[in-house]
Amino acid sequence: MSEVSEPVGMVLGTEDATPLSFWVAVSPRAYLQLDDAVVVDTEVPGRGPLRICGIVQEVRARHEGASFDTDVFLVDRGVLPVETAVAAQVVATRFEPEVFVPPMPGLQAFRARGKDRDEALFFDQMERRIPAGLSRDGEAVFLDLDFLDGTRGAHVNISGVSGVATKTTYALFLLYALFHSPVLGPSRVNTKAIVFNVKGEDLMWLDKPNRKLSERDRSEYELLGLPAGAFESVGLWAPPRPGSAAAVPHVEGRSEGVAAYYWTVREFVREKYLRFLFAEAEDERSQIADLVARVESYLDRDCEDDPEHQATVVFGGYPVKDFDGLCELIRENVEDEHSAWRGRLSDATVAAFVRRLDAGRFRLSQNHLIWGREAESPESHRIDWGSNQVTVVDIHNLHDRAKRFVTGVVLKRLFEHKERMGRREPLAFLVLDELNRYAPREGWSPIKEVLLDVAERGRSLGMVLIGAEQTASEVERRVIANSSFRVVGRLDTAEAQRSEYGFLPAVTRARASILKPGSMILQQPHIPIPLQIRFPFPSWATRADEAAPATGEGPFEAFSGD
Amino acid sequence: MLVLRADPWAPEYGMGFEAAVEEPARDTLPHADPSVETDDWSSPYSPAQATPEPVWFVDGVRRVELRLVADDGPRRAQGLFGSYAVGSVRCDGRATFDEHRVCRALVLSGGLAPDRMEVPVGAGSLCFESATASGTDPNAPLQRLQDLMRDEERALAARLALGGASLVLVDGPLRLGDEPESHAVGVVKRFVRRYLEPEQEALLGRLGAGQRTPVFGLLDQRGQLRGFSWYARLSELRPPWHDHAGLVRCEVRAGVGVDAALDLAERVSALLPGFAGRAADPRTPQNLAPVAGLEDWLRHRMGNHAMVRRALLESLWQGAQPKEAEG
Numbered sequence: 017m018s019e020v021s022e023p024v025g026m027v028l029g030t031e032d033a034t035p036l037s038f039w040v041a042v043s044p045r046a047y048l049q050l051d052d053a054v055v056v057d058t059e060v061p062g063r064g065p066l067r068i069c070g071i072v073q074e075v076r077a078r079h080e081g082a083s084f085d086t087d088v089f090l091v092d093r094g095v096l097p098v099e100t101a102v103a104a105q106v107v108a109t110r111f112e113p114e115v116f117v118p119p120m121p122g123l124q125a126f127r128a129r130g131k132d133r134d135e136a137l138f139f140d141q142m143e144r145r146i147p148a149g150l151s152r153d154g155e156a157v158f159l160d161l162d163f164l165d166g167t168r169g170a171h172v173n174i175s176g177v178s179g180v181a182t183k184t185t186y187a188l189f190l191l192y193a194l195f196h197s198p199v200l201g202p203s204r205v206n207t208k209a210i211v212f213n214v215k216g217e218d219l220m221w222l223d224k225p226n227r228k229l230s231e232r233d234r235s236e237y238e239l240l241g242l243p244a245g246a247f248e249s250v251g252l253w254a255p256p257r258p259g260s261a262a263a264v265p266h267v268e269g270r271s272e273g274v275a276a277y278y279w280t281v282r283e284f285v286r287e288k289y290l291r292f293l294f295a296e297a298e299d300e301r302s303q304i305a306d307l308v309a310r311v312e313s314y315l316d317r318d319c320e321d322d323p324e325h326q327a328t329v330v331f332g333g334y335p336v337k338d339f340d341g342l343c344e345l346i347r348e349n350v351e352d353e354h355s356a357w358r359g360r361l362s363d364a365t366v367a368a369f370v371r372r373l374d375a376g377r378f379r380l381s382q383n384h385l386i387w388g389r390e391a392e393s394p395e396s397h398r399i400d401w402g403s404n405q406v407t408v409v410d411i412h413n414l415h416d417r418a419k420r421f422v423t424g425v426v427l428k429r430l431f432e433h434k435e436r437m438g439r440r441e442p443l444a445f446l447v448l449d450e451l452n453r454y455a456p457r458e459g460w461s462p463i464k465e466v467l468l469d470v471a472e473r474g475r476s477l478g479m480v481l482i483g484a485e486q487t488a489s490e491v492e493r494r495v496i497a498n499s500s501f502r503v504v505g506r507l508d509t510a511e512a513q514r515s516e517y518g519f520l521p522a523v524t525r526a527r528a529s530i531l532k533p534g535s536m537i538l539q540q541p542h543i544p545i546p547l548q549i550r551f552p553f554p555s556w557a558t559r560a561d562e563a564a565p566a567t568g569e570g571p572f573e574a575f576s577g578d
Numbered sequence: 579m580l581v582l583r584a585d586p587w588a589p590e591y592g593m594g595f596e597a598a599v600e601e602p603a604r605d606t607l608p609h610a611d612p613s614v615e616t617d618d619w620s621s622p623y624s625p626a627q628a629t630p631e632p633v634w635f636v637d638g639v640r641r642v643e644l645r646l647v648a649d650d651g652p653r654r655a656q657g658l659f660g661s662y663a664v665g666s667v668r669c670d671g672r673a674t675f676d677e678h679r680v681c682r683a684l685v686l687s688g689g690l691a692p693d694r695m696e697v698p699v700g701a702g703s704l705c706f707e708s709a710t711a712s713g714t715d716p717n718a719p720l721q722r723l724q725d726l727m728r729d730e731e732r733a734l735a736a737r738l739a740l741g742g743a744s745l746v747l748v749d750g751p752l753r754l755g756d757e758p759e760s761h762a763v764g765v766v767k768r769f770v771r772r773y774l775e776p777e778q779e780a781l782l783g784r785l786g787a788g789q790r791t792p793v794f795g796l797l798d799q800r801g802q803l804r805g806f807s808w809y810a811r812l813s814e815l816r817p818p819w820h821d822h823a824g825l826v827r828c829e830v831r832a833g834v835g836v837d838a839a840l841d842l843a844e845r846v847s848a849l850l851p852g853f854a855g856r857a858a859d860p861r862t863p864q865n866l867a868p869v870a871g872l873e874d875w876l877r878h879r880m881g882n883h884a885m886v887r888r889a890l891l892e893s894l895w896q897g898a899q900p901k902e903a904e905g
Binding site for chain 2: 081082083087090091093094095096097099
């Protein structure tokens with residue numbers, strides 16, 4: 017790619033040129049396409065030289081001199097003479113120095129390359145930058161780490177239609193870029209990320225290089241200054257296989273390298289996880305939530321550690337041997353009219369509490385997420401995000417209630433951990449899809465509370481949320497408003513019209529509904545208009561067949577020679 | 579029975595058929611010799627399918643920028659600032675604008691000869707060349723402007739022919755007089771004069787698209803052969819139209835000779851329907867599509883009328899009135 021900007025046309029005078037937007041007539045021997053960076057140099061009387069940088073937002077071509085739609089057929093037959101005019105609308109991104117005057121018609125416009133392009137896209141002002149993908153003309157696009165790590169902002173929000181928008185893959189690409197570029201410096205080792213695997217087993221192969229990566233893909237990684245390979249340090253966690261006496265991970269695709277996670281009855285009591293059994297969104301903080309809080313504190317106060325087993329507790333002299341026992345204990349105490357646990361709450365509230373407790377208990381037991389005396393070495397099954405850079409927590413097999421429980425517990429633990437540390441670094445990243453489920457716009461839930469905390473205080477605590485959802489309109493406004501980076505993949509046409517996407521100009525909204533997988537629209541604080549980017553094919557495996565060793569033969573190829 | 583039929587032109591352009599219906603005295607007008615090609619005017623000629631060849635269309639446009647009254651001592655005359663532009667379109671499978679020229683003139687009637695005048699407009703300036711119209715008819719300056727444009731058209735057609743253009747169609751009648759010899763074909767849109775006797779003219783209503791009448795000679799008042807001419811139809815006659823709609827009259831100079839004239843009649847009549855004006859054109863179909871495109875383009879090149887007019891007024895206001903030639 018050339019490093020020298022090339023002339024492409026002139027600022028035209030038939031449309032108003034304003035400081036924020038102007039049109040460039042494209043010369044017949046050149047072209048401008050959407051998202052090209054353009055620079056115009058001029059001289060302001062009394063102020064000296066001025067450079068206006070911008071990005072092409074619309075390009076149009078038309079026949080000049082044709083007045084009827086059918087004229088095009090006459091032109092084609094060589095009957096009607098016309099001239100073909102191509103013009104590009106440029107939205108200004110930068111004035112250097114800041115003198116907000118329009119470029120004069122007749123000024124030469126250049127396609128920005130090299131240094132000029134960095135200037136137009138503010139890359140020259142990003143001291144610490146991470147590759148965010150490639151522009152459509154194949155050049156690197158960066159994002160400013162200052163706005164991601166909490167220095168000046170934090171959080172990323174990604175919206176898009178499920179399946180086509182490649183939201184999770186892009187989130188992982190960002191993580192990959194972060195962990196494999198030198199920008200984090202010495203703190204890179206201690207920077208952690210937790211990723212929830214909500215769909216299929218796509219993320220259970222992050223530690224394996226993708227053998228389907230082509231040479232072209234590799235060259236794109238090279239262009240971005242990234243190695244093409246797998247995530248260096250990955251911990252994989254899956255729920256235990258239901259019905260199995262030992263804690264074996266419940267995954268289909270791979271047998272090694274995955275650990276099973278669960279929590280113990282004692283942790284459940286001591287860490288106050290009960291609330292995450294009641295994690296559906298409610299209209300507001302109901303009386304049930306009060307009862308949950310009461311029960312949590314009574315449990316913690318009245319239970320003693322079981323001297324015979326590290327996973328269990330003792331209540332009133334009797335050991336609570338498993339999760340069922342614990343739930344029975346709770347039930348008995350809240351249904352007992354004379355128990356202090358229920359306080360003055362009505363029977364109806366208690367009945368509702370018990371109904372939900374039973375539902376949650378059924379789901380958690382089904383997935384065997386809380387272990388009692390059957391636990392052999394609970395500490396090795398506690399999700400440990402400290403020992404690997406990326407920790408994948410698989411929840412795709414779980415029932416909705418169990419998903420909420422796991423997500424809520426992990427979030428709470430991570431947030432409390434960061435709160436205790438009391439400093440920003442090392443950073444912790446959290447990748448969470450289906451934000452609309454966990455932080456819905458309407459209603460209250462304990463997970464939403466934690467997520468709001470992360471969104472609003474995570475910046476100073478060094479906890480960065482990379483959240484994704486199909487529809488930003490269904491996610492709590494404050495979660496989205498606190499995101500420095502907004503990313504949009506393929507959007508449903510109706511969804512794209514909602515005010516949550518007000519940062520997308522009309523043309524870009526229309527483009528959002530035709531984006532291909534692998535293409536995103538990225539809005540970042542530095543650049544006043546969103547850029548369409550694409551990111552390279554994952555260099556880590558996302559399926560079993562991509563993870564097979566590249567050098568040897570595939571699992572079936574050995575048989576094909578017979 | 580009374581039959582009403584439509585003329586396809588937009589009313590503000592007059593009528594495609596404007597010939598006086600009552601026959602004036604024949605000897606004051608040029609008339610035709612219908613027997614140049616044949617004496618048999620019973621059926622149309624159907625030229626063979628046109629072989630594709632490059633063809634040039636030449637046309638001009640003019641515009642009065644500002645009308646004037648000029649006083650030279652006791653003498654008073656009318657005049658105008660006018661602009662005119664002539665240009666050409668080359669059609670050879672693609673239609674492209676070819677050579678063109680924009681001219682401006684300051685025309686006074688009554689024999690007054692102004693100086694050329696330089697008028698600043700915006701960052702540049704326009705130069706109005708001096709021109710004189712004889713006579714004091716109020717329309718004389720406009721007629722002079724029209725003549726200047728026609729001269730320029732002729733010059734352009736001649737340049738094209740010199741440059742190797744094999745077929746040049748000029749919009750409007752040629753001046754069939756003391757002209758240099760040229761193969762240019764004039765294509766006349768408006769039917770203003772009847773050249774033929776009723777028994778020959780009856781054939782016009784029966785022409786189909788791409789067909790033509792036999793070639794006839796055009797004679798001046800003294801009976802001298804000045805040119806050859808024929809009628810051709812551009813598009814099929816539609817039911818509401820009168821039978822002279824959609825016709826053009828083509829003419830070539832006598833100097834080309836009968837054989838060349840017949841050859842041109844064949845080629846031009848066959849290719850014209852392909853260039854017929856768009857249905858939405860106010861002078862459909864006679865205003866040929868390349869010519870319509872060229873006219874718009876040329877008008878645009880004369881500049882913005884309001885700007886030029888304002889610049890002229892300002893120039894006159896500042897006392898830069900044209901100095902009238904002394905004696």
